[in-house]
Amino acid sequence: TFQICGESKKNVDATESWIKNLILKEQFENSISDELIENFDERQIDILADFQRRKHVTIQLENKLSPPRIKISGISRDVCFVSVEVQKMIQKIKDTEEERSKAELVYNLVEWRYPGSNDTIVAFDKLTNMQLEDAKIAKKPHLTVKINKKNYKVDLNTLQANDDQGKTINIQRVPKNEDKQSIELPVQWEDMQDQRVKLVNLKPSSQEYLEVQNKFKKNCPSFVIEKVKSY
Numbered sequence: 001t002f003q004i005c006g007e008s009k010k011n012v013d014a015t016e017s018w019i020k021n022l023i024l025k026e027q028f029e030n031s032i033s034d035e036l037i038e039n040f041d042e043r044q045i046d047i048l049a050d051f052q053r054r055k056h057v058t059i060q061l062e063n064k065l066s067p068p069r070i071k072i073s074g075i076s077r078d079v080c081f082v083s084v085e086v087q088k089m090i091q092k093i094k095d096t097e098e099e100r101s102k103a104e105l106v107y108n109l110v111e112w113r114y115p116g117s118n119d120t121i122v123a124f125d126k127l128t129n130m131q132l133e134d135a136k137i138a139k140k141p142h143l144t145v146k147i148n149k150k151n152y153k154v155d156l157n158t159l160q161a162n163d164d165q166g167k168t169i170n171i172q173r174v175p176k177n178e179d180k181q182s183i184e185l186p187v188q189w190e191d192m193q194d195q196r197v198k199l200v201n202l203k204p205s206s207q208e209y210l211e212v213q214n215k216f217k218k219n220c221p222s223f224v225i226e227k228v229k230s231y
Contacts, residue, residue: 028076030083036093037061037068044089051082103130113172114147114161121172132156136173 006012040048040061048059048070057074059082070086072079103126112132116122124132128145135143136156143154145161147169152161154171162168202209 026075027073028079029071029073030079031069031071032083032086032090033065033067033069034090035067036090036097037070038063039093039097040089047089048086051085055082057082099127099130103127106130106133109133109176111174111176113174115169115171132173 004012004015006015045061048061051057052059055074055078057072057078060071062069062071072082072086074082107126107129110129110133112124112129113121114124123129124145132143132145132154140156143156144151145154146152147161147163150163152163152169154161159171159173160168161171202212204210204213
């Protein structure tokens with residue numbers, strides 16, 4: 001609010017008209033339409049309200065339109081600033097949804113697991129699952145993840161994870177079939193280290209060796225037992 005004083009009413013009116021024209025020239029309105037505006041939650045609404053107070057702009061959220069629209073009006077520089085911030089908010093929601101969709105897709109293909117309590121196996125959350133798979137594909141040597149609210153450094157070659165106190169646990173990478181069911185690996189399975197075929201020497205005392213030995217003894221007096229794994 002300001003007061004105009006002058007020698008005559010005519011001069012005051014002219015000055016008032018001039019000031020109003022200057023203000024109108026600075027007024028600007030911008031509309032942003034995007035389907036993702038419908039996903040604005042209470043946090044985003046509070047940010048818009050804060051912009052209205054700090055930047056002295058008027059913001060109208062029109063959710064019933066298709067696509068939803070945000071209309072911003074005020075001084076041009078403030079409208080431009082708020083418009084850029086609203087676009088950033090929309091892009092952040094878009095990035096989050098794309099990341100969630102990708103994580104779901106990766107989870108349908110492979111499941112990363114870590115040991116839980118009482119000899120249970122626990123699946124990583126879908127976001128961490130995707131991060132582990134992306135790191136493995138990119139041939140990164142290590143990745144830090146959260147397990148039970150503690151940081152673990154995962155060796156993506158040995159599939160061992162170490163916490164800050166030196167505790168080591170083994171994690172698993174389990175591919176899934178088309179029915180999205182986990183492909184359970186044999187208890188004796190060893191990491192293939194990205195090899196498609198691997199020759200494994202069996203100990204004579206191992207269960208696998210003894211089972212094959214008993215079968216071969218029936219027909220073959222002399223033999224050597226080795227295991228060939230394929231990816």
